[in-house]
Amino acid sequence: MQQQIERVALAIALAKRVLVITGAGLSADSGLPTYRGLGGLYNGHTAEGLSIEAALSGPMLQRDPALCWKYLAELGRACLGARANAGHLAIAELQQLKPQCWLLTQNIDGYHRAAGSPPERLIEIHGELAPLFCQSCGAEDAELAEHLERPLPPRCRQCGGILRPPVVLFEEMLPEAAIASLYAELGKGFDLVLSVGTSASFPYIIEPVLRTREGGGLTVEINPGRTDLSDEVDVRLQGRALDVLPELLSHISAQGNCK
Numbered sequence: 646m647q648q649q650i651e652r653v654a655l656a657i658a659l660a661k662r663v664l665v666i667t668g669a670g671l672s673a674d675s676g677l678p679t680y681r682g683l684g685g686l687y688n689g690h691t692a693e694g695l696s697i698e699a700a701l702s703g704p705m706l707q708r709d710p711a712l713c714w715k716y717l718a719e720l721g722r723a724c725l726g727a728r729a730n731a732g733h734l735a736i737a738e739l740q741q742l743k744p745q746c747w748l749l750t751q752n753i754d755g756y757h758r759a760a761g762s763p764p765e766r767l768i769e770i771h772g773e774l775a776p777l778f779c780q781s782c783g784a785e786d787a788e789l790a791e792h793l794e795r796p797l798p799p800r801c802r803q804c805g806g807i808l809r810p811p812v813v814l815f816e817e818m819l820p821e822a823a824i825a826s827l828y829a830e831l832g833k834g835f836d837l838v839l840s841v842g843t844s845a846s847f848p849y850i851i852e853p854v855l856r857t858r859e860g861g862g863l864t865v866e867i868n869p870g871r872t873d874l875s876d877e878v879d880v881r882l883q884g885r886a887l888d889v890l891p892e893l894l895s896h897i898s899a900q901g902n903c904k
């Protein structure tokens with residue numbers, strides 16, 4: 646593994662354009678549940694006998710907002726109760742070192758912003774948990790934590806409408822601006838892509854890796870387990886993001902030439 650880390654560190658130091666893709670596995674080291682695999686949220690069913698995908702879906706928020714908000718609140722409490730870890734900080738440091746290092750995250754916990762990743766090079770493809778907004782009048786409401794202490798679903802102070810977070814629920818469309826930004830950057834090509842802590846369950850996560858490989862860039866996966874990408878990437882760093890990312894950054898900084 647050490648040799649592979651040094652190989653990847655050198656490739657990152659020499660790369661101009663880098664894409665880091667992150668998933669729930671990165672925040673697993675902060676204590677948040679992942680969605681699939683061991684202990685994953687999706688492995689079980691809710692108390693109502695629903696799949697979590699059904700409970701956390703756009704149609705459910707309309708049909709039974711109290712039920713949907715029961716599970717949104719669980720996610721919200723988990724995110725508010727934990728914080729960014731050394732893996733998030735290492736990615737933020739990499740983005741400071743490399744002006745053309747972009748970050749595509751599926752995570753809604755907001756930890757990349759908290760860790761200092763530049764928002765202008767952060768693509769939150771599944772949105773974020775805050776600030777809430779009113780589905781009726783559009784008013785913004787930044788008090789997620791306070792609403793989680795009150796009866797659910799949270800109501801708009803202006804019009805009494807039901808509030809929701811700016812996340813992509815199941816059966817909802819991805820944010821157009823995020824998609825446009827992703828494909829604009831993909832069009833410029835990447836010299837290297839790092840897939841960190843994701844099961845690569847979606848085409849818009851797999852495609853950037855395959856396009857980087859087709860363009861002659863280096864493809865790297867950081868994950869203790871195997872995924873659909875594991876046999877596609879050039880280098881598999883089989884370990885936890887919390888352990889591998891800081892180690893990788895310590896080698897890159899040692900390389901010096903990072904422009």
Ligand code: APR
Pocket residue numbers: 667668669670671673674679680681682685751752771841842843844845846867868869870871872884885886887
């Ligand atoms: N470090 C790195 N990877 C880890 C760690 C860790 N400490 N712990 C677990 N993993 C890996 C698992 O092996 C798995 O491959 O993280 C991955 C988590 O996969 P998922 O739970 O499927 O999470 P993710 O890929 O982010 O899911 C994508 O699915 O339902 C949607 O909106 C949800 O954003 C989520 C999306």
